[in-house]
Amino acid sequence: MNLLEQLKAFLKSQGLEDTQVDTIANGLAGAKIHLSAEEKIDERYTKLKGQNELLDKQLKAANDTIETLKKDNGSNEDLLNEVQKYKDDNKALQDKYDKDVVEVEKKQLVINALTKEGAVHPDLLVASMDLSKVELKDGKISGHKDLFKDLKESYKDQFKEVDPEDGGDDKGGYQYVPAGGDDKGGKGDVDVIGAMQAYSVHK
Known part of the structure; x- marks a missing residue:
């Protein structure tokens, strides 16, 4: 029953x-x-209530853990942002360095070309030139002839006659010859690496 x-x-x-x-x-x-078949129903209720309170504490602890993980995740995100900023800054510095290297090489090759054109002080003349009009590609410069023509007209006393057989004819461009390499382009070839080091010291 x-x-x-x-x-x-x-x-x-x-x-x-x-x-x-x-x-x-x-x-x-x-x-x-x-x-209820239990004689002490109050005791059973108290026990169940205690279990419920324990579950509430466990749930609260779990929620706290989730919030902590969220905070940690936020910290990690901040750290990742800092790392990304560091990478971006480094890239900007690298880009600037690469650009500076190109400008130094271009400048030295222009000085080399001015020397072949008979410039007395090519390092001074290059300072008056708009080097943005000169293109550097594969170790050769182009777009400089018109600039040289203007320089010769404006600073005639800064140029001397050159012997065409002594490297005066550029034959379409000036090739950078590394130090110790095969020099087929006449006199005045410049060590670009050395020029870069000098540029870094005096910058």
């Missing part, structure tokens, strides 16, 4: 009619009255 049947039997023993017993039995669920 289950608990509900035991309750009905008890109510009948107390003199209630069957219809009354059934009405009471059917109304238990609606009144949120639940039967």
Whole structure:
């Protein structure tokens, strides 16, 4: 016999009619009255309440852990941003260095070309030139002839006659010859690496 049947039997023993017993039995669920086989129901409730509180603490701890992870993730993001900024700064410095190297090489090749054109002080003349009009590609410069023509007209006393057989004819461009390399271009070839080092010291 289950608990509900035991309750009905008890109510009948107390003199209630069957219809009354059934009405009471059917109304238990609606009144949120639940039967328990345990004698100490209060103790069971206390135990369940304690378990619920423990679960609440565990849930709170889990939420705290999530918040901590979010904060750590934010820190990692900040760190990644710092790393990215460092990379960007380094790239900017590298780009500037690469540009400076190109400008130094271009400048030295222009000085070399001016020397072949008979310039007395090519290092001074190059300072008056707009080197942005000179293109450097594959170790050769181009676009400089018109600039040289203007220089010869403006600074005639800064140029001397040159012997065409002594490297005066550039034949379409001036080739940079590394130190120790095969020199086929006449006199005045410049060590660009040395020039870069000098540029770095005096910058």
